Amino acid sequence: MNILVLGAGAIGAYLGGRLLEVGQNVSFFVREKRAAQLTNEGLKIYSPEGNFESREVSIYTSPDNVRNIDLVILAVKGYHLNQVIPQVQTIVQQTGAFVLPLLNGMEHMERLQQAIGKERVIGGFASIIATLNEQGHVEHTSGSSTFKFGILHEQQIEICEQLEGLRTLVKTKLVREENILKSMWKKYIFITAFSGVTSAMQLPSGFIASTKATFAVAKRVIREMTMLAGQEGIFLTDQEVETVTKTLLGFKKEATSSMHQDLRKGLPIEVEHLHGGALRLAGKHHVDVPVIETLYGILKPYENGRP
Template identity: 80%
Template sequence: MNILVLGAGALGVYFGGRLLEAGQNISFFVREKRAAQLAKEGLKINSPEGNFESRNVTTYTLPEEVRDIDLIFLAVKGYHLDQVIPQVQTIVQHTGAFVLPLLNGMEHIEKLQIAIGKEKVVGGFASIVATLNEKGHVEHTSGNSTLKYGVLHEQQTKICEQLEELHSQVKTKLIREEDILKHMWKKYIFITAFSGITSAMQLPSGYIANSPATFATAIKVILEMSMLAGLEGVILTDQEVESVTKTLLGFKKEATSSMHQDMRKGLPIEVEHLHGGALRLAAKHQVEVPVIETLYGVLKPYENGRPI
């Protein structure tokens, strides 16, 4: 299977690199500056799951150049989605590839389905705490990593089966889920709380558990998001909601969200994609989500980087 990773941030390089390490045919679609950096510095992963380095990295910078691709890992930030959709459309038209978006949230699914067809958009997401260092190498700081995926349209069964065959070959978890929409929602609920709270308090995850007031705020975000999931037809049990809470408390004290990491670096953050998306769903169903709305208001000034 030929896989194109569109985007070479920490997430894209990590999962693309793990597949490259396993001998799969992996290429990266990136901007020219990033292509030059990969050519100079190579692809390198520093990780508890095992280090990996390769100087032989295939990159593309123009969508018309891409050929013979079966699957695209779409690994960009939510605020770049609208910019890359035309490139995704061109590549899919040339290759017939399926697209597995690894973005957080839910709004991107419908956008991509409109752009390239429902049959082409596979459900999925990734879970990892990682960042890029000054050389563009991945620093994986959590103890594990997971990429979950699943069928959203019957025509995706074969490509998901092919991806499933790779699970035992890679140093990460590639997990096929039957009810992928529910798993996507659970991730959306978690990341909205985790990224929102860590970024708003500008502290790592340990401070959530240590402060009853902060923990109570995080719980309210989880409950508001669970309500939205239910209104969208995805019903979570009390045990599933509790498991999201346990995940929130399960990180090392110093661990933090990618949004908080970006915020500390003065980079743009995904507040519009995550919290703004939740507010649009709330408006759609005519319900109130006051804690999410408050987090959105606190974080919105940092949307495009550190306010000047």
Template identity: 75%
Template sequence: MRKVGATMNILVQGAGALGAYFGGRLLEAGLNVSFFVRERRAAQLAKEGLKIYSPEGNFEERDVTVYTEAEQVKNIDLVILAVKGYHLDQAIPQVQKIVEQTGAFVLPLLNGIEHLETLQQAIGKEKVLGGFASIIATLNEQGYVEHTSGSSAVKFGALHNEQTEICAQLEAVHNDVKTNILREENILKHMWKKYIFITSFSGITSAMQLPAGFIASTEASFAVARKVILEMSMLANKEGIILTEQEVEVMATRLKGFHKEATSSMHQDMRKGLPLEVEHLHGGALRLAAKHAVTLPVIETLYGILKPYENGKPSGL
């Protein structure tokens, strides 16, 4: 296989469904990819390897380079940060150490928007790219990725003029991978559109505790989800991100376009009794709303409903 991007060394921090999928696709294409994970996940990858089941093609790699200590990481050009929002605070010292040792740029694939400022304060504005991922996937009990949406994508872009070269290197990979690696000029607007949509989609599916088909078939539920999109779009406007009425309606209509059994990662986590990103998504929106002295009544309601599940299944249930 031709070694695309052979001069670019990529570290994927976090090997949940998202990190393992996109890291696996880059590895499959011949890039130099390693993973930074916790001890338990490292042991699982050592035993089981990295395996992807996907409509975009299955993939398996038994020999995966894994690190568990930041001090072990050397010679990295790009860190793809693929942790959940609630793990960001504990990941920051590790990211700082890795960037200090290697000079790497960081591409965070977290949902939401607040993490950009957090990372910029930790490692410098020039080091933090903008980006996000679009995929519906989960890990099974063996730690294999089960990708259930028909497609997947990473969108990224420069937030600082020192990021031009690393963005060009990553963009060059697109044609060689079995996923979409897409560079966007106005990455902040694209991040906001993802934030708007995921806040609605994850909020309504988790609050209903039902998959996407019930958004389309229950008009009252769709109305709630649509109002979240309207509230978030207003918030984006306050942050300087201007969306047209058509862009907003496209997002609302998209809520009805999912396969009836498809659902959000937040709802999948709720089903498993795992922690939820409610503070990172809905809580983050409420903090931004407070900054601009506006109210988000529907988001506030969903936040109140989901907050007890933030750390997993509430005790006593």
């Protein structure tokens, strides 16, 4: 299987590196600046799941040069989606590849399906806390990592079976889900609460658990997001909601969200893709999500980096 990782931030570089590590034919599609960094520094991963380094990294910077790809792993931030959709369209037209997006949220799925066809877009997401250091190396700070995927169209069965065949080889949890849309919604519910609250209070996750009022805010976000999921036809049981809530308490006290990390660095944040997306869904269904709306208002000035 020939795999192209589009976007070599922390998530793309991590999964791409793990696939390279077990001998998969992996290349990266990146911008010129990141291409130079990967050429000079190589791909390096520092992780509790095992360190990895490769000096031989295949890189593309123009979609016109991409050929012979079976799977595109789309690992960009939500605010880069508009920019990369034309590139994804060109690559899919030239190669017939399937696309596995690892973005947070849900809005990107419809956008990609409209751009390249429903049969080409596989469901999926990543669960990992990682960032790039100044050298562009991946620093994986959570104890483990999970990448989930699942078919949304019968034409995707074979490629998903090939990907599933790698799960016993790679040093990450590669999980095929039967109901991938429900799993994606669980992640969206969680990350909207976790990223929103840690970023708004500008403190790590330990302060969610240790401050009763803050934990109540996070639980309200989870309830509002669960209601939106139901409006979209995805229904969670009380136990599933409780599991999402307990996940907020399971991190090390110093752990934090990628949005909070980006906020601290003065980088753009995904508030429009996550919280803005939730507000658009609320508007679509004529329901109110006051806590999400408040977090959105607090974080919106940081959307394009430190004001």
